[in-house]
Amino acid sequence: MTHFINGRQVAGRSGETMAVLAPATGEEFTRIACGTAEDIDDAVRAARAAYEGAWGRFTAAERGRLIAKLAAKAADHFDELAKIEARDTGKPMAQARADIEATVRYFEFYGGAADKVHGHVIPFLNGYTVNVVHEPHGVTGHILPWNYPAQMFGRSLTASLAMGNAVVLKPAEEACQTALRLAELASEVGFPDGAINIVTGRGHEAGAALTAHPGIGFMSFTGSPETGKLVQKACAENLIACTLELGGKSPQIVFSDADFDAAVPIVCKAIVQNTGQTCSAGSRVLVQKEVYDEFVGAVAKEFVKLRAGTPEMDLDCGPVINARQRSRVQSFVDQAREQGIPLLAEGQIAQGVPNGGFYVTPTLFGPVPRGNRLEQEEVFGPVLSAFPFEDEGDAIKLANATSYGLVAGVWTRDGGRQQRVAKGVRVGQVFINGYGAGGGIELPFGGMGKSGHGREKGFLALEEFAVTKTIVHKHG
Numbered sequence: 001m002t003h004f005i006n007g008r009q010v011a012g013r014s015g016e017t018m019a020v021l022a023p024a025t026g027e028e029f030t031r032i033a034c035g036t037a038e039d040i041d042d043a044v045r046a047a048r049a050a051y052e053g054a055w056g057r058f059t060a061a062e063r064g065r066l067i068a069k070l071a072a073k074a075a076d077h078f079d080e081l082a083k084i085e086a087r088d089t090g091k092p093m094a095q096a097r098a099d100i101e102a103t104v105r106y107f108e109f110y111g112g113a114a115d116k117v118h119g120h121v122i123p124f125l126n127g128y129t130v131n132v133v134h135e136p137h138g139v140t141g142h143i144l145p146w147n148y149p150a151q152m153f154g155r156s157l158t159a160s161l162a163m164g165n166a167v168v169l170k171p172a173e174e175a176c177q178t179a180l181r182l183a184e185l186a187s188e189v190g191f192p193d194g195a196i197n198i199v200t201g202r203g204h205e206a207g208a209a210l211t212a213h214p215g216i217g218f219m220s221f222t223g224s225p226e227t228g229k230l231v232q233k234a235c236a237e238n239l240i241a242c243t244l245e246l247g248g249k250s251p252q253i254v255f256s257d258a259d260f261d262a263a264v265p266i267v268c269k270a271i272v273q274n275t276g277q278t279c280s281a282g283s284r285v286l287v288q289k290e291v292y293d294e295f296v297g298a299v300a301k302e303f304v305k306l307r308a309g310t311p312e313m314d315l316d317c318g319p320v321i322n323a324r325q326r327s328r329v330q331s332f333v334d335q336a337r338e339q340g341i342p343l344l345a346e347g348q349i350a351q352g353v354p355n356g357g358f359y360v361t362p363t364l365f366g367p368v369p370r371g372n373r374l375e376q377e378e379v380f381g382p383v384l385s386a387f388p389f390e391d392e393g394d395a396i397k398l399a400n401a402t403s404y405g406l407v408a409g410v411w412t413r414d415g416g417r418q419q420r421v422a423k424g425v426r427v428g429q430v431f432i433n434g435y436g437a438g439g440g441i442e443l444p445f446g447g448m449g450k451s452g453h454g455r456e457k458g459f460l461a462l463e464e465f466a467v468t469k470t471i472v473h474k475h476g
């Protein structure tokens with residue numbers, strides 16, 4: 001496969017390619033071009049030309065209509081896109097289908113939103129009219145991870161396109177096939193050449209070149225905190241803003257009066273969905289001490305039934321993305337065992353999975369000592385850690401005990417407590433008596449602390465992908 005620059009597939013300038021492995025089998029199924037700084041420069045120039053040319057002349061309504069056309073086109077190619085996504089990431093088919101459904105919803109949402117971002121008028125001195133209008137940044141850069149590649153195309157690129165920017169994407173080297181296909185489909189429905197550009201390849205080469213390019217007006221990054229810091233530093237050099245979405249250690253807080261029947265399946269799903277490779281995975285379950293054994297026991301009963309398999313087996317989990325991530329997940333499990341942390345339940349790897357695939361078993365530990373690595377670090381795998389707490393104050397303290405702050409779930413029937421805890425937790429999104437790992441196209445999403453800054457999804461994302469201009473007119 002090649003880059004997608006200026007409306008066409010092009011081979012990389014260097015000619016170098018790298019293998020892409022199917023996580024389900026560990027086997028190479030395609031090769032991608034290794035993008036260089038020159039490829040990035042080509043893509044940024046193409047984007048700039050589109051912004052100053054054909055794409056820049058589109059009205060907001062026309063942009064919206066085109067994004068809506070892409071929604072219909074992607075829906076027409078639903079099965080094809082779901083299969084590509086499942087092969088590329090290893091996720092179960094049901095998850096891949098849910099992801100493509102969400103991708104189409106992003107297109108519908110941002111297509112509909114494009115002409116609904118209004119400016120405002122400020123009452124000022126007599127004889128003046130002051131308007132505040134939203135303008136695009138010009139060319140926006142997008143660096144995305146491998147866990148939800150299609151959805152993130154919908155979430156990050158289309159919000160920016162809706163505001164009139166032209167975009168350059170550096171997808172994750174592990175999984176970039178749906179993004180490349182979506183760019184082709186976008187071209188077919190009439191996006192002008194250069195409005196959408198994709199340069200594949202390694203992070204420290206193509207990714208770093210994108211963040212350093214002086215032609216980029218804004219950066220949207222999703223990935224690890226370590227890379228997020230590098231991205232922010234590069235943006236500082238060019239004095240541009242960025243959004244950083246860097247993962248989390250999100251707590252599910254279960255009080256003694258919670259509806260256990262409702263909570264147990266959702267607590268399990270929130271950590272095994274996408275094999276735990278979700279930034280907003282509910283990776284800590286905090287349970288009031290009086291009901292700790294009962295609740296965690298019920299979760300353990302569900303955990304032993306969980307199975308990991310190939311996309312086609314369509315079980316609870318797939319493999320993780322690559323051998324490095326498998327070793328990382330395994331290192332958390334091994335260390336916890338060595339430390340004598342009780343392993344309460346383990347799922348299974350289904351019989352018949354290919355030997356070379358990157359499978360891990362869903363695992364439940366508890367009680368995990370406070371301050372342990374399992375409390376503090378993102379595993380990015382199906383590993384759930386349980387912690388008992390004393391009372392409401394202790395629950396909030398425990399929820400806020402990590403440097404992350406992405407999402408929290410609060411499970412209680414007490415209305416006052418629902419509100420107090422929702423206000424007390426330092427996160428970007430709170431669910432009361434429910435949980436939506438990765439869900440909610442309409443809902444502003446983003447972190448506090450080490451989880452990053454800026455908001456994606458919903459209408460708030462549109463404000464990130466634009467800049468305001470204040471026009472002061474003295475007319476007497």
Ligand code: NAD
Nearest residue numbers: 144145171172203204207208223224227245246247279380
């Ligand atoms: P990463 O941060 O290394 O990669 C994310 C993206 O950044 C990829 O496209 C990568 O090519 C690019 N990149 C890497 N180095 C870069 C650089 N120097 N300059 C610019 N771009 C660069 O993340 P990863 O290796 O894919 O995963 C490692 C960890 O990140 C995971 O274990 C997990 O904790 C976290 N993660 C979080 C999310 C999330 O949604 N928040 C998603 C994937 C991974």
